[in-house]
Amino acid sequence: MLSMLLGFEETERLLRKHGIASAKSHYCRTPDEVMQKSALLPKPWVLKVAGEGVFHKTEKKLIALDLHEFEQLYKAARRLEKNALEAGLKNKKWGFVLQSELKGTEFIVGGKTDAVFGKTVLFGSGGVTVELFKDVSIRICPLARKDALEMIAETKASAYFTSEGFRGRKADKAKIVELLLQTSRLLEKESGVESLDFNPVIADAQNTRVVDAKITVEGK
Amino acid sequence: MNLRFLLEPESIAVAGASDEKDSVGHGILASLLKGSVFPSKYAKPFSGRVFAINPHHKKIMGLKCFPSVLQVKEKIDLAVIAVPAPVVPKVLRECAAKKIPAAVVISAGFGETGNKALESEVKQIALQNGIALLGPNTIGVMVPGAFNASFALSVPKPGNVAFVSQSGALADSVIDWALEELFPFRAIVGLGNEAVLDESIFIRHFASDAKTKVIALYLEGVKDGQRFLDALRFAEAKGKSVIVLKGGVGAKGSKAVATHTASLAGDDAVFTGALKQGGAKRVFSLEELFEVSKALSMQPRAKKNSIAIITNGGGAGVLCADACEKQGVKLAELSGKTLAKLEPFMHKGWSRCNPVDLVGDALPERYAKALDAVLSQESVGGAIVIQTLQTMTKPGEDALVVAKAARKFGKPVLCAFMGGLYTRDSIRILHEHSIPNYPDPVKAAKAMSFLI
Numbered sequence: 252m253l254s255m256l257l258g259f260e261e262t263e264r265l266l267r268k269h270g271i272a273s274a275k276s277h278y279c280r281t282p283d284e285v286m287q288k289s290a291l292l293p294k295p296w297v298l299k300v301a302g303e304g305v306f307h308k309t310e311k312k313l314i315a316l317d318l319h320e321f322e323q324l325y326k327a328a329r330r331l332e333k334n335a336l337e338a339g340l341k342n343k344k345w346g347f348v349l350q351s352e353l354k355g356t357e358f359i360v361g362g363k364t365d366a367v368f369g370k371t372v373l374f375g376s377g378g379v380t381v382e383l384f385k386d387v388s389i390r391i392c393p394l395a396r397k398d399a400l401e402m403i404a405e406t407k408a409s410a411y412f413t414s415e416g417f418r419g420r421k422a423d424k425a426k427i428v429e430l431l432l433q434t435s436r437l438l439e440k441e442s443g444v445e446s447l448d449f450n451p452v453i454a455d456a457q458n459t460r461v462v463d464a465k466i467t468v469e470g471k
Numbered sequence: 472m473n474l475r476f477l478l479e480p481e482s483i484a485v486a487g488a489s490d491e492k493d494s495v496g497h498g499i500l501a502s503l504l505k506g507s508v509f510p511s512k513y514a515k516p517f518s519g520r521v522f523a524i525n526p527h528h529k530k531i532m533g534l535k536c537f538p539s540v541l542q543v544k545e546k547i548d549l550a551v552i553a554v555p556a557p558v559v560p561k562v563l564r565e566c567a568a569k570k571i572p573a574a575v576v577i578s579a580g581f582g583e584t585g586n587k588a589l590e591s592e593v594k595q596i597a598l599q600n601g602i603a604l605l606g607p608n609t610i611g612v613m614v615p616g617a618f619n620a621s622f623a624l625s626v627p628k629p630g631n632v633a634f635v636s637q638s639g640a641l642a643d644s645v646i647d648w649a650l651e652e653l654f655p656f657r658a659i660v661g662l663g664n665e666a667v668l669d670e671s672i673f674i675r676h677f678a679s680d681a682k683t684k685v686i687a688l689y690l691e692g693v694k695d696g697q698r699f700l701d702a703l704r705f706a707e708a709k710g711k712s713v714i715v716l717k718g719g720v721g722a723k724g725s726k727a728v729a730t731h732t733a734s735l736a737g738d739d740a741v742f743t744g745a746l747k748q749g750g751a752k753r754v755f756s757l758e759e760l761f762e763v764s765k766a767l768s769m770q771p772r773a774k775k776n777s778i779a780i781i782t783n784g785g786g787a788g789v790l791c792a793d794a795c796e797k798q799g800v801k802l803a804e805l806s807g808k809t810l811a812k813l814e815p816f817m818h819k820g821w822s823r824c825n826p827v828d829l830v831g832d833a834l835p836e837r838y839a840k841a842l843d844a845v846l847s848q849e850s851v852g853g854a855i856v857i858q859t860l861q862t863m864t865k866p867g868e869d870a871l872v873v874a875k876a877a878r879k880f881g882k883p884v885l886c887a888f889m890g891g892l893y894t895r896d897s898i899r900i901l902h903e904h905s906i907p908n909y910p911d912p913v914k915a916a917k918a919m920s921f922l923i
Contacts, residue, residue: 306729361730361732362732363730363732365736365738367694367742368700368741371736381735382734382735387740389735389740391741391745391748446729450731467729
């Protein structure tokens with residue numbers, strides 16, 4: 252059985268359905284459309300390629316960060332387009348996602364179907380180094396609030412949720428707990444969902460938002 | 472499914488009972504009649520009726536031998552089956568006809584050798600007739616002090632640790648060690664192929680058992696994760712400690728996965744999460760499984776994470792303090808009142824803090840006074856007592872002093888009487904008084920982390 256990566260719209264729909272807060276994103280087909288939509292979002296921007304078969308965005312240079320000027324943005328769009336084609340992405344099955352760059356600390360919230368225990372939820376330090384530091388904690392669905400709190404406490408990332416934070420950075424524990432519980436519900440209700448990555452989830456003392464969501468479903 | 476007839480039988484039949492000394496059928500019959508094959512002071516003959524079943528014999532070990540269970544007039548609670556695998560279904564059907572409610576199938580040659588059809592036949596017979604079936608391919612089951620329906624060599628001291636193992640040989644080797652260590656068991660169960668009864672049902676059973684305090688598990692795999700998690704939660708709610716040693720944790724050929732989560736949440740990581748969710752504790756070696764079980768079994772839990780170290784050797788105390796910090800065991804701050812009590816008999820210029828270093832010339836009296844001073848401080852949750860051997864040390868008396876203090880205060884006390892030949896007798900005294908001893912203060916600290 253193959254797993255299929257959900258497209259941008261379907262992913263957004265699932266997040267909305269389960270009340271999961273995500274970064275405001277615009278899906279664009281062409282570099283010109285990217286330029287039009289950029290007026291709707293404050294700078295700096297982040298531009299990434301999204302669509303069927305888009306994995307490992309960092310390695311394949313399918314993401315551009317810290318874009319402050321229109322010219323920079325346009326060049327990035329053209330570069331990403333070229334890289335996408337080089338990475339073998341077929342026409343029409345992919346597009347650009349434009350977001351404002353968010354400040355805060357990166358976490359990962361994930362889900363996976365385990366052969367023995369069924370649906371599981373994961374929490375940990377996020378970003379591009381998740382697999383390097385493996386600072387993660389896992390629980391079986393359905394998640395209780397107590398489970399979510401223990402998951403946070405088990406990771407080194409928990410330092411950000413203390414009253415003093417870590418090196419001036421803080422994140423809102425209640426919001427991450429809520430996100431973990433929402434993720435547990437999503438996994439349980441959407442039986443076809445096989446695994447998911449919300450990575451990064453960017454959080455500060457006020458907001459906690461899923462910036463990049465990848466959801467795979469069981470293929471036919 | 473009720474395990475009463477499996478674990479508290481009043482009468483037992485051995486199908487495949489044999490005269491041949493080296494056969495399994497002989498070992499099991501001997502274990503039931505004598506308590507164990509290798510002598511043990513804890514081995515007791517089964518107090519109920521034992522029936523030998525073998526169509527080829529008239530008499531075995533002085534017992535009348537029946538051709539099948541059907542010829543036995545009396546009620547039989549448990550059938551222990553040690554006949555060749557192909558004959559097991561026939562024998563089990565006879566057990567069903569005789570309305571025997573529980574069976575242990577010792578025989579091998581089922582799923583583990585690829586004979587899945589035979590195993591599923593056995594499973595069907597058991598399920599259709601409501602037989603609580605342990606095995607097949609198991610070493611059997613023993614309840615020290617009650618009965619030994621296994622071919623394990625001997626029987627350990629009766630106690631409150633239920634050991635449930637997916638490996639029979641592991642259980643067997645543990646017994647010999649337990650005899651030496653005076654380690655007490657409530658029951659030892661070899662799960663075998665788990666055709667019917669699995670780890671979860673035993674966890675639930677021992678969780679409800681008033682005589683069980685600790686459930687120690689050796690597992691290689693769990694078939695139904697949610698069921699297992701529910702059983703762990705049940706045990707947690709019943710206030711039992713569940714300690715798990717998991718074999719087969721190596722990553723199996725990692726396949727390419729689409730998400731980071733799928734790669735991070737490997738089988739072992741998920742298993743670890745499930746144990747935490749179920750309130751069970753994980754250990755990583757057999758030694759650790761029993762070191763931890765020993766502490767949980769013999770000592771109460773600490774009411775406060777605030778532990779005192781009392782030692783007659785500075786270095787050993789430092790090692791122990793370091794290990795405590797690493798394991799999350801907090802060192803108690805000694806009050807002014809406690810320090811005042813210690814002052815009169817301590818050496819001049821002692822550190823006036825925890826660890827309390829009694830210095831090498833400490834005699835039993837100094838240990839006794841120090842234990843009394845420290846444990847009577849309300850905020851001290853428990854103690855680790857270290858003894859290094861010097862010319863003036865009196866290990867046997869020290870052991871008695873520790874035992875007395877532990878009894879008096881009802882707080883957990885663990886020992887690290889370090890040594891070998893000349894320490895052995897004192898360790899035995901400690902164990903006889905239910906004070907766990909560890910050969911290394913680092914191990915005592917680790918064990919203490921399970922009591923806080």
